[in-house]
Amino acid sequence: MSEDMGFIEGSYRLAGGEWQIVTAFKREGVTEAEIRDGLTWESGVTGMNVIFPVDATINGTVLLNMMSEHLAIETWREVRGPDSIVLR
Known part of the structure; x- marks a missing residue:
């Protein structure tokens, strides 16, 4: 992953939960980063969008x-999970 991405998509799972999808992207007209949580993709998998202003750095x-x-998580552990594109 580079120092500044235009778009990021991945999967995450909270302890004891199902795999979820997160997308992060930049959007014109956004002045402050915002999270839209509780989304459901066509497949039924849930997750969130994180939307940044165009001048923000996303990595x-x-x-x-x-x-x-947002999720009140202190530590993340990186593991091999399902591909978010497949989950969608």
Whole structure:
């Protein structure tokens, strides 16, 4: 992952839960990063969108920090999970 991505998509799972999808992207007209949680994709899998202003930097660290704050998670453990495109 580069230092600044235009779009990130991945899967995550909270302890004891199902795999979920997260997408992060930049959008014109957004002045402050926002999270839209509780989304359901066509497949029935749930997750969230994290939307950033166009001048924001998006990378793995920034995204995990936003998710950590929103979900009240202190530590993430990276594991091999399902491909988010397949989950959708």
